[in-house]
Amino acid sequence: MDAVVPTGWEIVSGTIPTQITLVGTETPDIIIKIKHNIISTATTKTVKRIITITNPDQTIKIIEQAVKYQRxxxxxxxxxxxxxxxxxxxxxxGDFAAIDLTNYQGADYTKAGYTMMIDGQAGTTIAKTTPNAEAEDSNITVTFTPVRHTMHINYVNSQGDVIKSQEVTGDTGETKVVELSAPAEWLIVDDTKPRTIVFGADGAQDIKINIEYARVYVEPTDPKSVTDPLPDNPTKFYPAGVGYDDLNKAVTRTITIVDPKEFMAGPF
Structure with missing residues (x-):
């Protein structure tokens, strides 16, 4: 006979006979108890927290944390x-543990001269969080912002006094070429070429530039008045004492010629 258990069901008790012998009305019913066939399957899921560290040199380090679930x-x-x-x-x-990036698994991920930024906020610690199984993977971005440094170019006279201080700012890793600018009425004694300043993790050291009073030579052929501006400081004017009469002087030598005749005719 072709009796079969319905799809999705299973026999609880009894068996399906391979054949049945009919004995008229006295043939007994065959009862087979069945039930729904239930299948249990274990399923798993992993939720991750992915931390991407982009270093100042653009190299990338990935740290992954994971929580596994089962149902x-x-x-x-x-x-x-x-x-x-x-x-x-x-x-x-079931947690993403807190991470101290100054000492994570024996490594210090901070960089000298740079501020660590975690999702745009300054800091070095990623907080502990507790995800749930329905959550998507989360991402945390770690970047670095260079520290802004300040150094000075100091213009110093022969007594060691700072007459002028020129402030220069720059970020870690930045190089600047700075033109020197002596204070008014002073001259640079040292090399006057521009200075190249490299800002490292600790910034840059101050630079000393030696200076002396500026001198202006006024030639007698080009005298000046108190209304003429100084060449290196047009807001000031030449002092008195450099005009034409101050720089030029006529010296007279008188030669007297005596006629001998007049000399002999004179009274004796």
Missing amino acids: TAITDEATDITTYTEWQVDGDT
């Missing part, structure tokens, strides 16, 4: 309906 899928093959148990943490912890 059971229960499928009724008779109705084709699947239900699930609650997700349960599959492991020792």
Whole structure:
């Protein structure tokens, strides 16, 4: 005979006979008890926190944290309906542990001369969080902002006094070429070429430039008045004492010629 258990069902008791012998009305019924066939399957899921560290030299380090979950899928093959148990943490912890990036697994991820930025905020610690099984993977971005430094070019006279201080700012890793600018009425004694300043992790050292009073030579052929501006400081004017009469002087030598005749005719 061709009797079979319906799809999605299973026999609880009894067996399907391979043949039945009919004995008229006295042939007994055959009862086979069946039930829905239930299939249980373990399913897993992993939720990650991905930390991407982009260093100042653009090299990248990835740190991943993961929490694993497990639940059971229960499928009724008779109705084709699947239900699930609650997700349960599959492991020792259900947290993303806090991370101190100054000492994580023996490594210091901070960089001298740079401020660590975690998702745009200055800091070095990533907080502990507790995800849930329905959460998507999360991402944290770690970048670095160069520290702004300040140094000075000091213009110093022969007594060691700073007459002028020229402030220069720059970020870690930045190189600047700075033109020297002596104070008014002073001259640079040292080399006057521009200075190249490299800002390292600790900034840059101050630079000393030796200076002396500026001198202006006024030639007698080009005298000046108190209304003429100084060549290196047009807001000031030449002092008195450099005019034409101050720089030029006529010296007269008188030669007297005596006529001998007049000399001999004179009284004796």
